[in-house]
Amino acid sequence: MNFFSIKKTLPLANFHRRNFIQSSVSFAIAASTLNISTVALAAQHSHEDKILSLVNNKLSAISIGRRILSSSHKSDLQFTSPLVSIMNDLDLTEDFLNSTTKANLSTRFNQQNALDFDQDRIINVNGWIIGLTEARLCVLATQKYS
Amino acid sequence: MITNASNLDLSLPLETDLLIIGAGAAGITIAKKFANTSTRVIVLESGSESYNYDAQDLNRGAITGTPAEPLDASRLRLLGGTSNHWAGWCRPFEKEDFETREDWPESGWPISRHDLNEYYDTATEICQLSRKSFDDIEFWNSQPGGSQLKKLDLKEGRLLTSIFQISPPTRFGEIYRKDLEQAPNIQVILNATALELLRSNESPESNSIKKISGVRASTLDTQQFSVKAHTTVMAVGGVETSRLLLLSNKVHPQGAGNENDLVGRYFMDHPWLRSISYLRFQTPGTNWPLYFDKTKVANTRIFGTLTPAPELKKSHHIGGFRLWLQPSTVSTAGVDSVRTILNNLKKGELVDDLSNHIANIYADADTLADVAYKSLFQTRQSPFGLDTKRGAPYLGASIDLNIEQRPNPDSRLTLDTSLDALGQRSIKLDWRLTETDWHTATTALHTAAQEFGRINAGRVHIPLEGSTPNWPSLITSSNHHMGGARMASDPKKGVVNADCRVHSTENLYVAGSAVFPTSGYANPTLTIVALALKLADHLHEILR
Numbered sequence: 272m273n274f275f276s277i278k279k280t281l282p283l284a285n286f287h288r289r290n291f292i293q294s295s296v297s298f299a300i301a302a303s304t305l306n307i308s309t310v311a312l313a314a315q316h317s318h319e320d321k322i323l324s325l326v327n328n329k330l331s332a333i334s335i336g337r338r339i340l341s342s343s344h345k346s347d348l349q350f351t352s353p354l355v356s357i358m359n360d361l362d363l364t365e366d367f368l369n370s371t372t373k374a375n376l377s378t379r380f381n382q383q384n385a386l387d388f389d390q391d392r393i394i395n396v397n398g399w400i401i402g403l404t405e406a407r408l409c410v411l412a413t414q415k416y417s
Numbered sequence: 418m419i420t421n422a423s424n425l426d427l428s429l430p431l432e433t434d435l436l437i438i439g440a441g442a443a444g445i446t447i448a449k450k451f452a453n454t455s456t457r458v459i460v461l462e463s464g465s466e467s468y469n470y471d472a473q474d475l476n477r478g479a480i481t482g483t484p485a486e487p488l489d490a491s492r493l494r495l496l497g498g499t500s501n502h503w504a505g506w507c508r509p510f511e512k513e514d515f516e517t518r519e520d521w522p523e524s525g526w527p528i529s530r531h532d533l534n535e536y537y538d539t540a541t542e543i544c545q546l547s548r549k550s551f552d553d554i555e556f557w558n559s560q561p562g563g564s565q566l567k568k569l570d571l572k573e574g575r576l577l578t579s580i581f582q583i584s585p586p587t588r589f590g591e592i593y594r595k596d597l598e599q600a601p602n603i604q605v606i607l608n609a610t611a612l613e614l615l616r617s618n619e620s621p622e623s624n625s626i627k628k629i630s631g632v633r634a635s636t637l638d639t640q641q642f643s644v645k646a647h648t649t650v651m652a653v654g655g656v657e658t659s660r661l662l663l664l665s666n667k668v669h670p671q672g673a674g675n676e677n678d679l680v681g682r683y684f685m686d687h688p689w690l691r692s693i694s695y696l697r698f699q700t701p702g703t704n705w706p707l708y709f710d711k712t713k714v715a716n717t718r719i720f721g722t723l724t725p726a727p728e729l730k731k732s733h734h735i736g737g738f739r740l741w742l743q744p745s746t747v748s749t750a751g752v753d754s755v756r757t758i759l760n761n762l763k764k765g766e767l768v769d770d771l772s773n774h775i776a777n778i779y780a781d782a783d784t785l786a787d788v789a790y791k792s793l794f795q796t797r798q799s800p801f802g803l804d805t806k807r808g809a810p811y812l813g814a815s816i817d818l819n820i821e822q823r824p825n826p827d828s829r830l831t832l833d834t835s836l837d838a839l840g841q842r843s844i845k846l847d848w849r850l851t852e853t854d855w856h857t858a859t860t861a862l863h864t865a866a867q868e869f870g871r872i873n874a875g876r877v878h879i880p881l882e883g884s885t886p887n888w889p890s891l892i893t894s895s896n897h898h899m900g901g902a903r904m905a906s907d908p909k910k911g912v913v914n915a916d917c918r919v920h921s922t923e924n925l926y927v928a929g930s931a932v933f934p935t936s937g938y939a940n941p942t943l944t945i946v947a948l949a950l951k952l953a954d955h956l957h958e959i960l961r
Contacts, residue, residue, distance in 0.1 A: 381873060388870030389572065398878045400866035 318368050319354055319415060325373075325380055326412050336413025338396055339406055353407035353414070360404055380404065419496070419598050421465065422609040422634075427642035433459040433604075434960055436631060436646030438611045438661070441498020442942055443928035443949040444652035445589045445597065446543060450953035452600035456960050459644055460603065461634055463610040464495035466590070471637050475610060475837050478656070478844035482828070485686065485848050485894035492654055492898075496607065497590020499654065499896075500942070505586025507544055507943040508551055508579065509537045511737070513727050514937035520734045523683065523824035526934050527906040527915035528951075536947035543946050544584040545592070547717035551580050556715075563714035566707040568721065569872065574728040576868050579739070581940075583711060583718040609634045611653070612841060614665035614673050614925065615643065625676075627668060629925040635839050648960060650926045650952070655898025655941075658931035659684075659830040660844045662902065662912070662919075674902065674912045674919040681830035683903050685936040686894040687739075687819040688850060693891065694816035694862050696742065698875040702810035709744045709814070723865060724938055735857040736821030737938035740865050743817065746809040757880070813875065818861055819895055821938050823853040830901050848894065855886035897941050902931040917952050928952050 326332045339350060349356065357363070361379050368376075387393060387402035394406050425431075435451060437444045440462035451458045464472040472495070478488035485491075493499045510530065517525030538549045548556060557563040557580070568578045597605050617630035631645040651658055659681040665673035672680050706712060707721040723740040730737065754774035761768050768774055822828070833845040859881050866877035880889065905911025908920035913932050919925040928949045930941040937944075 385871050385873060388867050391867060393867065393870065395879070395882070398880050398882075400863070400870065400877050400879060402870060 318358065318363070318365070319411070321368055321376065322354065322357060322363070322408070323412055323415060325377060326408060329412060329416055332409045332412035333417050335396060335401075335406070336409035336411070337417070339394070339410055340413060342396070349403060350407060350410045353411040357404060357407050357411065380408075418601075418603070419466075419594070419605040419607065421607045422636045422642070423638070423640070425606065425642075427636075427640060430631070430643040430645045431459060431606075432645045433457045434647045435459070435956065436461070436644050436649045437652055437928075438632060438650065439463075439498060439652035439654065439657070439929075440496050440590065440597075440605060441652060441654060441929075442500045442587075442589050443945050444650070445497070445593050446946050446949040447650060447652065447928060447953045447956070448600075448603055448605075449593055449596050450950065450957070452596050452603055454602060454957075456602060456957075458600075458603045459646070460597070460605040461609040461611055461632070461644065462494075462496055462605060462607050464493070465607045466496050468493070468495055468501075469637075471838065472608070472610070475839065475841075476656075477837065478846060479833050479835070480846045480848065482846070482848040483688070483850050483888065483892065483894075484890075485846060486896050488656060488844065488846060491894070491896040492656065495590065496594065496605070497588050500587060500589040503584075503586050503942060505544075505584035506581050506940045507541070507546055507584055508581045508939040509533075509947070510937040510939055510944050511727075513730070514737065514935060514939075518731075520731070521736070521823065521935075523826075523903075523910075524935055527904060527911075533944070533947050533951065536950040537943065539950050540943050540946040541582070543587070543950075544943060545587045546582040546584060547715040548582065551582060552578070554578075554580070557719060560715045562712060566712060566714070566719075566721075567705070568707065569705065569723075569868075569874075571723070571868055572871065574726045575864060576723045576729070577726050578707070578721045579724040580707075580719055580721050583720070584942075608636050609642075610637070610839060611651075611661055612641070612664065612839065614649065614651075614661065614668050616668045625921065627673075627922045629668065629673070629922055637838070639839060648924045648926070648956060650928050650956070652928040652949070655684075655901060655930045656830060656844055656846070658927055658929060659901035660832065663830075663832050664841060669921070673925065674921055676921050677909050679903065679910075679912050681901050682826045682828075683824045683900040683934070684828045684830050684846065684848060685822040685824065685897075685899040685933070686848065687897045687936060687938065687940075688822055688854060688858070689893050689895045690818040690820075690858060690889065691891050691893070692743070692815040693818050693858075693880065693889070694865070695813055695878045696816055696865075696869055696875050697813040697878070698811065699873055701812050703874065704744075704811060705742070708742045709811070723868075725861070725864070729860075729864065733856070733860050734853070735860045736823055736853065738818060738820040738857055738861040739938040740861060741817050742814040744811040744814045746811055816862070816865065816877070818858060819938060820854060820857045820861065821936050823851050823857075824900065824903070824935060825849055825851055828900075850886065850888065852884075852886055855881075855888070856884070895940075897930070897936070899930040899933040899936045899941055902927050903934045904932040905934060916955050917948065926952060926956070 361383050383404045384402045387404050392403040393400050434457045437448055437460045440460050448460050476489040476492050493501045512530040515526040515530045541549050557566050597603050611632045611634050613633050615630045617628040619628050629649050633643050635641045662674050662680045663672035674680055711718040711720050758768055828849040829847055831845050832842040835843050837843050862879045869875055869877055902912040904913050913919050913927050917926050917932055930945050
């Protein structure tokens with residue numbers, strides 16, 4: 272039995288822990304595996320799309336985002352404008368986003384993520400401890416795709 | 418000489434200079450120090466040279482409060498005592514474990530780590546360890562087989578890597594049997610259970626400092642006898658110490674040394690949360706040999722644990738803890754869900770998000786089948802290709818947690834109404850944890866999640882929530898019985914003084930973990946042996 276084939280059949284409403292952790296953890300994995308490529312982000316993409324390109328598994332990110340938005344974090348101001356918050360925290364200027372590679376963006380994201388954990392900017396989602404920025408990314412994915 | 422009590426003429430009291438009750442790690446360590454001296458030593462051992470069900474049954478006791486390992490299974494009555502089944506994990510207590518902390522009630526030993534340093538060094542030899550300096554990673558790296566042992570880059574002031582050495586483990590009754598047998602001044606008497614301490618006629622009723630004349634003892638077939646001694650040492654373990662003191666109500670109506678109602682109180686263990694958390698690796702195949710393996714280096718197996726920096730303890734007002742990792746090649750999501758559902762059912766509750774757990778179980782059927790197969794057939798070989806021996810990469814690690822229990826006067830040992838086979842009241846343990854202990858546990862896991870996230874190692878799942886204690890059913894004790902006869906300079910705060918002498922007596926001593934005022938996070942045996950060596954030095958002085 273291969274769970275990788277099963278997970279795709281799981282309803283979105285079901286928050287699947289394995290999906291969750293694959294998604295949250297895999298932001299950086301995506302960075303590390305794709306950093307060989309220095310293909311510039313397509314200029315026509317919106318800033319939002321560029322940032323969301325860091326998400327490795329949309330399905331899982333949406334699940335996490337929904338869980339955050341349906342929990343006590345719902346009214347948390349930290350999640351009201353996830354795109355703005357991420358851009359501010361990662362110091363993502365328009366010039367940077369227009370010229371950067373996905374690898375560079377991932378590096379900056381990973382640095383912010385490490386800082387989040389270091390400074391205790393972390394949240395508990397169904398028992399999993401994740402960084403604030405990656406949590407915002409999930410919320411952003413939820414808002415964009417669902 | 419080692420002999421069975423049944424083979425002795427017990428019609429008259431036996432006499433000796435030094436009576437040691439109990440032939441476990443502490444008792445044997447002290448006896449060894451007197452081998453081939455002019456001091457006559459008698460060692461009484463309740464059991465025999467091999468496991469005896471009748472003797473073992475004397476350990477039976479009731480447990481209330483927090484679930485703990487059964488008292489008749491966690492201790493052993495035979496030559497060598499509980500060292501006959503210990504796992505051998507060794508590490509000294511930290512310097513700060515001995516110090517008084519403003520935010521940690523009842524903290525502080527009347528001795529310092531410095532006072533024990535030389536004894537710890539000797540204790541490492543007695544416990545057959547290879548290195549006196551435990552955390553000297555350069556040394557371990559320089560030894561064959563040790564070059565791959567690397568410490569994680571943990572943030573200063575948060576977590577530390579603390580290395581344990583594992584004793585073979587030393588079975589004191591086997592390894593040091595010859596020393597005891599060949600010493601002409603030592604007589605080890607097996608099948609001799611101490612029933613009560615006896616008060617000497619020399620100590621007048623008005624005298625607040627009492628003298629102990631020896632002990633009344635019995636064989637398993639209830640033949641009673643007494644041993645008269647100049648000095649008596651109780652080395653009967655962290656539970657029986659309180660029991661024997663409380664049973665000795667002819668010394669004092671409330672029990673020997675119990676003038677201030679302290680005997681049996683402040684009982685501590687290292688609460689153990691097994692596989693309480695799960696670390697999912699960022700990168701499959703992550704391998705940290707120092708933390709994952711018991712690596713044999715310089716003839717000793719060692720492994721690393723994560724412990725709090727002193728700054729973390731101070732800033733969060735928590736006790737010590739030890740996190741250790743067990744790597745896994747399979748995800749535990751399904752296993753965790755089964756466990757969560759079962760734990761809730763035991764409490765008569767359904768889980769909140771049942772559909773999610775069922776999804777986990779459904780998706781994790783392969784893992785569950787694998788776990789069930791290995792459990793059923795007691796094997797590590799997997800029929801599903803999930804075996805580590807086949808080189809499958811580690812996907813994560815389960816996290817075990819042991820914490821330092823805050824000294825709590827209500828966590829205590831008392832005498833039960835039930836009687837054992839020798840007609841003695843058995844013991845009852847009411848093991849009680851506090852909100853502080855909960856805070857220590859949750860802070861430990863939170864800090865680990867923080868650090869593993871910071872170094873981008875992975876994400877941690879923590880099932881404990883809230884500021885109010887809600888201990889999971891997985892919690893248990895570590896068989897590290899400590900307290901009950903705590904050490905303090907002030908007789909109103911402790912049963913024994915810095916020399917381990919019972920405050921209210923002039924010639925009764927306690928060896929073992931019952932005297933620990935605080936419990937640290939390290940396994941107690943190395944400290945038990947170090948303290949026994951220190952006590953032996955003291956006894957040499959007074960018996961000279």
